[in-house]
Amino acid sequence: MTATHCPYCALQCGITLEPADSGTTLSGRDFETNGGALCRKGFSAAKLLEHPQRLDTPMLRQADGSFAPASWDDALDLVAEKARSIRAESGADAVAMFGSGSLTNEKAYQLGKFARLALGTSRIDYNGRFCMSSAAAGSNRAFGLDRGLPFPLADLDTASMILMLGSNVADTMPPFVRHLETVRKRGGLIVVDPRRSATAKLSAEGAGWHLQPTPSTDLQLLLGLAHVVLAESLADTGYLKARTTGLEALRSSVAAWWPERTAKVTGVPAEAIRRTARALAAAARAAKNGGHPVYILTGRGIEQHANGTDTVTAAINLALLLGLPGTLAGGYGTITGQGNGQGGREHGQKCDQLPGYRKIADPAHRAHVAKAWGVDPGIIPGPGIPAVELLNALGTEGGPRMLMVHGANPVISAPDATRIFSALRRLDFLVVCDFFLSETAAEADLVLPVLQWAEEEGTMTNLEGRILRRRAAVAAPGQAKSELWILSQLADRLDAPGTFSSDAAEVFEELKRASAGGIADYSGVNWQDVDQGAAIYWPCPEGSAISTEPGTRNGTPRLFLENFAHPDGKAKIVAVHAPATLPAQQISLVTGRLLEHYQSGAQTRRVDELAAAAPEAALEIHPSTALAHQISDGQRVEVSNQRGTTIARANLSSDMRLDTVFLPFHFPGTGTANLLTDPRVDPVSSMPEFKHAQVSLNPIKGEN
Numbered sequence: 048m049t050a051t052h053c054p055y056c057a058l059q060c061g062i063t064l065e066p067a068d069s070g071t072t073l074s075g076r077d078f079e080t081n082g083g084a085l086c087r088k089g090f091s092a093a094k095l096l097e098h099p100q101r102l103d104t105p106m107l108r109q110a111d112g113s114f115a116p117a118s119w120d121d122a123l124d125l126v127a128e129k130a131r132s133i134r135a136e137s138g139a140d141a142v143a144m145f146g147s148g149s150l151t152n153e154k155a156y157q158l159g160k161f162a163r164l165a166l167g168t169s170r171i172d173y174n175g176r177f178c179m180s181s182a183a184a185g186s187n188r189a190f191g192l193d194r195g196l197p198f199p200l201a202d203l204d205t206a207s208m209i210l211m212l213g214s215n216v217a218d219t220m221p222p223f224v225r226h227l228e229t230v231r232k233r234g235g236l237i238v239v240d241p242r243r244s245a246t247a248k249l250s251a252e253g254a255g256w257h258l259q260p261t262p263s264t265d266l267q268l269l270l271g272l273a274h275v276v277l278a279e280s281l282a283d284t285g286y287l288k289a290r291t292t293g294l295e296a297l298r299s300s301v302a303a304w305w306p307e308r309t310a311k312v313t314g315v316p317a318e319a320i321r322r323t324a325r326a327l328a329a330a331a332r333a334a335k336n337g338g339h340p341v342y343i344l345t346g347r348g349i350e351q352h353a354n355g356t357d358t359v360t361a362a363i364n365l366a367l368l369l370g371l372p373g374t375l376a377g378g379y380g381t382i383t384g385q386g387n388g389q390g391g392r393e394h395g396q397k398c399d400q401l402p403g404y405r406k407i408a409d410p411a412h413r414a415h416v417a418k419a420w421g422v423d424p425g426i427i428p429g430p431g432i433p434a435v436e437l438l439n440a441l442g443t444e445g446g447p448r449m450l451m452v453h454g455a456n457p458v459i460s461a462p463d464a465t466r467i468f469s470a471l472r473r474l475d476f477l478v479v480c481d482f483f484l485s486e487t488a489a490e491a492d493l494v495l496p497v498l499q500w501a502e503e504e505g506t507m508t509n510l511e512g513r514i515l516r517r518r519a520a521v522a523a524p525g526q527a528k529s530e531l532w533i534l535s536q537l538a539d540r541l542d543a544p545g546t547f548s549s550d551a552a553e554v555f556e557e558l559k560r561a562s563a564g565g566i567a568d569y570s571g572v573n574w575q576d577v578d579q580g581a582a583i584y585w586p587c588p589e590g591s592a593i594s595t596e597p598g599t600r601n602g603t604p605r606l607f608l609e610n611f612a613h614p615d616g617k618a619k620i621v622a623v624h625a626p627a628t629l630p631a632q633q634i635s636l637v638t639g640r641l642l643e644h645y646q647s648g649a650q651t652r653r654v655d656e657l658a659a660a661a662p663e664a665a666l667e668i669h670p671s672t673a674l675a676h677q678i679s680d681g682q683r684v685e686v687s688n689q690r691g692t693t694i695a696r697a698n699l700s701s702d703m704r705l706d707t708v709f710l711p712f713h714f715p716g717t718g719t720a721n722l723l724t725d726p727r728v729d730p731v732s733s734m735p736e737f738k739h740a741q742v743s744l745n746p747i748k749g750e751n
């Protein structure tokens with residue numbers, strides 16, 4: 048029997064795996080985030096093990112386009128030879144890497160090190176750019192530090208009020224909902240979503256409320272809420288003075304967002320804006336007088352926009368006006384998405400980053416990491432380019448000619464998928480490491496079969512910044528190998544400086560040294576303590592006392608209680624601005640997730656019961672909108688714009704606004720929602736505009 052965690056999302060629910068004659072059985076384990084409960088994906092995750100489509104040998108593309116098995120020696124020799132020759136011809140930046148928030152901490156760390164030392168390239172970024180980058184940029188800017196939840200998840204259990212913007216945890220993290228039970232009963236759950244999502248319904252059932260704005264107007268809505276708080280003198284002036292800077296600029300930036308004007312842009316009635324601001328302020332005041340805490344939480348719905356960083360900033364500013372962050376009266380948090388979406392953004396696979404959340408352009412940071420790596424700082428390349436730019440540069444004049452992908456399926460999940468397809472096809476050599484033949488792996492010249500979650504050792508950092516053990520419970524099939532082994536073999540073949548261990552515990556020791564003194568400091572975390580289930584939250588500097596007693600929290604469970612992470616110890620209020628007029632709307636497309644599928648669907652579409660429950664892309668559309676477009680329920684519809692056409696089956700639902708349709712992004716081929724999405728990126732975070740595109744709708748005639 049092995050105690051480990053679910054392979055999918057950042058809630059990292061506790062599970063137990065047990066070998067059985069009929070295959071491995073999986074059950075929910077009592078862990079703080081899930082209390083033994085699992086969602087349908089987690090519950091069926093054992094079906095990924097011993098799966099008939101599991102890759103178990105390296106596969107090399109042949110002249111006729113088919114794949115043929117190759118030996119590991121041949122495969123690794125070929126990767127090294129290609130990397131060397133392309134580097135010799137076109138320079139080190141001609142070889143690129145793409146990583147993932149699914150990778151363990153050790154793999155994420157090793158990937159960043161491998162890129163910089165073994166390949167000598169600056170061209171590395173990862174799929175977390177599509178996920179947490181705006182939230183991270185907002186938190187870094189305001190607090191000087193980015194840890195998704197700066198408090199344990201269980202702190203939400205006692206809340207009197209939670210404003211939840213653009214997050215649909217009822218579908219995306221169902222066991223999370225147990226942490227909302229009390230706030231729902233208190234009538235304090237306020238959900239902001241253009242859809243009446245499963246989470247929005249929870250708020251209404253619990254006597255909370257649902258604000259259903261025009262897509263992409265959350266920034267204006269938040270400015271409107273801040274306006275009311277300031278105009279009605281509801282802000283916590285003592286806190287603002289003691290703990291923040293920048294209030295004056297905020298005052299002028301929200302001055303013009305009085306409720307009636309905000310209502311015009313957002314479609315949220317002025318009265319609802321006033322009511323929400325007043326309720327939040329009253330609850331915050333009560334919290335500080337010994338009442339229950341108040342939280343503002345954000346999800347991808349407000350973050351995955353070309354103005355995502357500013358919108359997150361506006362959410363944080365509202366929390367600061369209410370005097371919440373860094374107190375026991377509540378706070379701001381973003382709900383991290385991928386299994387290791389938190390650790391994945393700390394250890395150096397971001398294009399501008401070194402381990403410990405250090406900056407690659409900072410000489411002191413470079414010197415520290417170079418010492419940990421045993422190399423001269425001068426050989427560490429400078430900053431690279433973020434994901435969308437990197438993917439679009441592939442195979443262009445001066446762009447990367449070779450790419451290695453670890454844990455991502457950008458053919459389905461990157462914006463403007465048509466462009467991504469042609470970019471991958473322009474490459475001289477594409478290597479994809481995966482355990483299934485994902486749509487991206489199917490484009491590769493070489494596919495390397497790797498271990499999956501229940502076959503490998505390592506650590507993950509969950510949405511609270513808590514470090515967890517992932518454990519091997521079953522043997523890997525065929526010749527599948529650990530990515531740490533692959534990277535160490537390749538480092539040898541490339542005569543890389545430094546050492547590349549293939550042992551997770553050893554890599555963790557090195558990661559600790561590299562992170563020491565950094566923002567995400569793991570140097571006081573012992574593998575053995577994590578192994579024994581100690582609750583440890585970073586930062587955890589060397590010498591921290593650690594207790595494995597159940598119920599004890601170690602490291603820093605709650606951040607900012609004394610100081611924020613900026614040198615002056617204060618939170619920075621950054622004034623942000625929004626246009627008052629919106630472009631003329633056709634139909635707005637918003638994209639997101641279904642309960643049954645995970646991300647690009649490479650894993651969950653292979654689980655029969657999940658595939659049967661949600662077999663293809665469905666277009667959620669309001670019955671009146673459908674009628675106006677002569678679309679009937681269940682009919683196939685072409686959803687089109689200048690970038691492409693996605694075909695999906697209409698699912699009529701009065702949960703939608705009249706001007707908005709919804710597509711999940713989990714499906715391949717003509718069902719790929721990202722054929723329509725806009726590759727325009729946020730100027731600060733480089734997050735693409737996933738959540739909003741203009742589309743037209745055409746029912747496919749002759750079918751209904």
Ligand SMILES: Nc1nc2c(c(=O)[nH]1)N[C@H]1C(S)=C(S)[C@@H](COP(=O)(O)OP(=O)(O)OC[C@H]3O[C@@H](n4cnc5c(=O)[nH]c(N)nc54)[C@H](O)[C@@H]3O)O[C@H]1N2
Binds near residue numbers: 639
């Ligand atoms: N079932 C399932 N669970 C998952 C995942 C999965 O793929 N499937 N992925 C995991 C990962 S990596 C992530 S990042 C999380 C994401 O978790 P969430 O953030 O909860 O997921 P999304 O469905 O992308 O978006 C949430 C909501 O944003 C709304 N939305 C869209 N546009 C807007 C807008 O302009 N404003 C507002 N206010 N809301 C908007 C959508 O209607 C949707 O209900 O889920 C994790 N859990």
Ligand SMILES: Nc1nc2c(c(=O)[nH]1)N[C@H]1C(S)=C(S)[C@@H](COP(=O)(O)OP(=O)(O)OC[C@H]3O[C@@H](n4cnc5c(=O)[nH]c(N)nc54)[C@H](O)[C@@H]3O)O[C@H]1N2
Binds near residue numbers: 497
């Ligand atoms: N339109 C639209 N697009 C979106 C989003 C959206 O809301 N709307 N959300 C975005 C978000 S938040 C995210 S996180 C991205 C995610 O999108 P992707 O990057 O495509 O993520 P996954 O589908 O999880 O892809 C992971 C792949 O890696 C494999 N894999 C899993 N673990 C490992 C491992 O340890 N090693 C290796 N080598 N392979 C592994 C899986 O089998 C799978 O093929 O999608 C983004 N795209």
Ligand code: SF4
Binds near residue numbers: 055058085088222
């Ligand atoms: S909520 Fe997330 S971690 Fe929990 S079982 Fe579902 S997918 Fe797994």
Ligand SMILES: [Mo]
Binds near residue numbers: 177384
């Ligand atoms: Mo994500």
